[in-house]
Amino acid sequence: MVARKTPEQIKKEILDLLFEGPKGINEIAERISSNWPTTNSYLDKLKEEGAVNEILITDKMKVYRRTDDPVYYSIPFNREIRTKTLFILREIDKAWKKERGVDLSKTALQKLAVDVIKHCNLNLPVLSFHYGLTTCASFDSSNQSILSLIEEPENKEEIIICIKEVINNKEHTGIAYKERDYQYRKYKMPFYLAKEELTKLFLFHEKDKETNKEMNLKIQKALLELSLNYPLKLERFYNDFEKFISNSQIILSTRKNEAQNLEIIKGTLTHLWDKLTTFTSFKDSESFIDRADKQLFEQIMDLNINFKEMTYQTQVEELESAAQDSDPFEINMPKDEASNNIQKLILESLESK
Amino acid sequence: MRYFLDMNIPVYFCMQIGHHLENKAKLFVENKKDNLFLLCDYISSINLPKWLKRQKIILFEFNQKIQNADYNLFSSEQSRILISQDKIFVNNLILIYKKSINKTEFLESINKIFNLLQARISYFIKKYVNETVIPVDKINFELKSCLFTWLTPNDSDAKTIASAIQEHKNKSLTIITSDKQHWTEELLKEVHNNSNLKKEYPSLPKIEYLQDCK
Numbered sequence: 123m124v125a126r127k128t129p130e131q132i133k134k135e136i137l138d139l140l141f142e143g144p145k146g147i148n149e150i151a152e153r154i155s156s157n158w159p160t161t162n163s164y165l166d167k168l169k170e171e172g173a174v175n176e177i178l179i180t181d182k183m184k185v186y187r188r189t190d191d192p193v194y195y196s197i198p199f200n201r202e203i204r205t206k207t208l209f210i211l212r213e214i215d216k217a218w219k220k221e222r223g224v225d226l227s228k229t230a231l232q233k234l235a236v237d238v239i240k241h242c243n244l245n246l247p248v249l250s251f252h253y254g255l256t257t258c259a260s261f262d263s264s265n266q267s268i269l270s271l272i273e274e275p276e277n278k279e280e281i282i283i284c285i286k287e288v289i290n291n292k293e294h295t296g297i298a299y300k301e302r303d304y305q306y307r308k309y310k311m312p313f314y315l316a317k318e319e320l321t322k323l324f325l326f327h328e329k330d331k332e333t334n335k336e337m338n339l340k341i342q343k344a345l346l347e348l349s350l351n352y353p354l355k356l357e358r359f360y361n362d363f364e365k366f367i368s369n370s371q372i373i374l375s376t377r378k379n380e381a382q383n384l385e386i387i388k389g390t391l392t393h394l395w396d397k398l399t400t401f402t403s404f405k406d407s408e409s410f411i412d413r414a415d416k417q418l419f420e421q422i423m424d425l426n427i428n429f430k431e432m433t434y435q436t437q438v439e440e441l442e443s444a445a446q447d448s449d450p451f452e453i454n455m456p457k458d459e460a461s462n463n464i465q466k467l468i469l470e471s472l473e474s475k
Numbered sequence: 476m477r478y479f480l481d482m483n484i485p486v487y488f489c490m491q492i493g494h495h496l497e498n499k500a501k502l503f504v505e506n507k508k509d510n511l512f513l514l515c516d517y518i519s520s521i522n523l524p525k526w527l528k529r530q531k532i533i534l535f536e537f538n539q540k541i542q543n544a545d546y547n548l549f550s551s552e553q554s555r556i557l558i559s560q561d562k563i564f565v566n567n568l569i570l571i572y573k574k575s576i577n578k579t580e581f582l583e584s585i586n587k588i589f590n591l592l593q594a595r596i597s598y599f600i601k602k603y604v605n606e607t608v609i610p611v612d613k614i615n616f617e618l619k620s621c622l623f624t625w626l627t628p629n630d631s632d633a634k635t636i637a638s639a640i641q642e643h644k645n646k647s648l649t650i651i652t653s654d655k656q657h658w659t660e661e662l663l664k665e666v667h668n669n670s671n672l673k674k675e676y677p678s679l680p681k682i683e684y685l686q687d688c689k
Contacts, residue, residue, distance in 0.1 A: 368590035450594035455491035456584035462492045471564045
């Protein structure tokens with residue numbers, strides 16, 4: 123006689139299964155050998171307990187995920203990718219503490235893990251996230267429930283050696299901003315470097331709460347640097363980006379309501395950056411998704427990008443409205459010979475319409 | 476007086492190089508006084524936005540090439556809408572950039588000019604244009620086709636001039652343009668060689684040229 127599973131066992135089974143990524147009720151019911159109503163009722167209980175939530179709800183299905191899903195955006199990577207990535211993160215975290223005697227910040231942990239993945243040619247996703255390249259998952263050493271699910275990979279020894287080599291690299295300081303800077307230079311990420319510079323300037327401004335012409339010019343230069351390094355792979359968002367840059371430059375050039383407008387520029391950049399890097403993170407993940415999960419992946423991607431799009435639009439409208447308060451004829455076109463030539467070329471192209 | 480503006484007028488007005496037509500455009504706008512400026516819907520909602528979009532892509536292509544010499548010009552998806560003159564424009568920009576002594580200054584300037592362009596044009600429309608006339612879907616097809624015969628392949632000019640003639644029927648106006656070559660009294664008279672159109676539009680607008688503004 124088969125012993126009946128206790129409610130706690132069923133709930134644990136569901137949570138263990140959701141460690142593999144978000145799943146629909148039908149699949150969960152099938153995998154835990156239960157029926158739809160029972161599974162649904164346990165999912166409701168887990169939801170009440172805050173252990174799961176719906177990531178997608180359509181007329182035909184509900185897709186659930188663990189609320190402590192370590193994978194960014196709950197992208198449906200398979201179990202092997204998840205467990206290997208978490209294994210690397212856990213081992214780096216341990217090794218760093220042992221070698222350097224201090225805890226590693228979350229940013230630094232990601233940067234070291236990316237180096238391990240790349241250095242060892244491990245076939246694992248590396249995402250262009252909002253603070254640079256990261257693995258596909260975050261690591262929380264206090265989450266025993268997740269830690270207990272990490273399995274040791276077959277190439278464990280190879281990975282451990284690689285981790286040692288990466289940790290011994292003195293360029294790794296464990297300090298978040300230095301780690302970002304090191305990564306952006308190492309992997310030639312000028313767009314991220316330009317964004318980092320802008321963020322720094324905004325931080326200085328926040329500290330001093332003072333605006334001056336010099337700071338204004340520095341921000342304008344940093345915006346230009348960002349424009350010059352706009353990556354081709356983001357061309358579908360160029361219109362949004364250009365709107366952000368041109369409106370910001372106009373606001374900064376006229377220097378009206380400086381402190382308030384700088385906040386608007388900063389806020390718009392944050393939302394724009396979030397939108398761009400959400401897109402790149404999904405694009406970087408795409409080739410690692412199993413065929414069976416492709417549709418779910420697309421749905422999660424659309425959901426996230428549409429949401430970011432919505433929040434960005436609200437912000438950029440505020441920016442546009444601030445820019446429209448300025449008279450762009452108060453800002454002089456540059457007056458050097460090259461500028462004259464550029465304007466002449468614009469007129470020539472207009473005349474040959 | 477009601478002036479119907481060609482697309483060139485706001486663009487000349489937005490420049491700052493002392494080009495003779497730019498000076499004329501500024502003079503024309505400064506003397507606006509009680510005159511009304513009209514822009515047709517085709518220019519305002521289609522042709523100008525399309526032109527501005529192409530300018531943005533021109534800048535995108537330029538910036539991409541300057542940052543990465545290996546970049547294949549016009550390989551981006553969006554560059555598909557560029558016309559041959561735009562491509563020549565991008566190549567010319569790259570040439571003068573290469574010849575420039577202060578490259579940083581050049582990059583600052585080009586980005587500033589292109590960024591200001593859209594804002595200035597939008598501001599011009601908001602501040603000086605009194606009315607947008609003739610919705611695009613109300614452009615008389617027969618009239619446009621008649622003009623297009625003489626303006627081929629310039630469909631934009633045919634739509635714009637057709638809008639002017641139609642609006643003139645509603646209330647008298649004068650066209651203002653810098654295009655002495657195509658926007659001529661002779662071209663307008665061709666409309667009257669078509670008996671239907673002559674009946675429909677018995678009066679044709681006058682044309683004034685920016686070059687002749689005093």
